[in-house]
Amino acid sequence: MFNYTIGIEYKSNGSTEFDRKAARAIIIKNNKILVLASDNDEVKLPGGGLDENETFIDALNREVLEETGYTVLKNKEFGIIDTYGKSKTDQTKVFSMQSKYYLVEISDIKNETNFQGYEITQNFNPIWISIEEAIKTNETAYSKNIYNDIAERELLVFKEIMKYMSR
Numbered sequence: 001m002f003n004y005t006i007g008i009e010y011k012s013n014g015s016t017e018f019d020r021k022a023a024r025a026i027i028i029k030n031n032k033i034l035v036l037a038s039d040n041d042e043v044k045l046p047g048g049g050l051d052e053n054e055t056f057i058d059a060l061n062r063e064v065l066e067e068t069g070y071t072v073l074k075n076k077e078f079g080i081i082d083t084y085g086k087s088k089t090d091q092t093k094v095f096s097m098q099s100k101y102y103l104v105e106i107s108d109i110k111n112e113t114n115f116q117g118y119e120i121t122q123n124f125n126p127i128w129i130s131i132e133e134a135i136k137t138n139e140t141a142y143s144k145n146i147y148n149d150i151a152e153r154e155l156l157v158f159k160e161i162m163k164y165m166s167r
Contacts, residue, residue: 002079023060
């Protein structure tokens with residue numbers, strides 16, 4: 001199980017922190033992973049923030065169904081990334097997010113997706129790609145914009161997935 005921290009330099013500056021927790025799915029089938037492509041030229045794993053009174057597993061199940069159309073059958077915790085950075089709404093404050101990643105088995109039946117908000121405006125689309133393609137896509141996205149925290153975060157996870165798949 002991996003554990004990374006991104007942006008630790010922001011953690012201890014004394015500002016109020018906005019805390020968010022998220023559950024994210026690693027879905028592997030036939031040597032490909034299921035990711036969400038978007039207009040941002042990056043790919044990310046399905047998942048998202050916990051709603052009020054929701055557990056990580058509740059959020060994982062809900063987000064996978066909403067973003068991919070698949071139902072989660074089994075899950076196993078795979079790793080954690082804690083991310084810190086300046087809040088996009090108030091630069092004097094720190095935003096922190098803990099993302100828990102789970103290896104997930106899904107049903108064979110695919111339902112309709114149910115994207116919301118920015119997922120619609122950024123044209124999110126679930127696609128199956130090789131882990132090498134996922135890494136290359138996010139390395140390119142990150143090299144064009146080093147402030148792309150999603151590409152940076154997911155790149156760390158994709159490299160862990162590659163290690164796992166090569167065992």
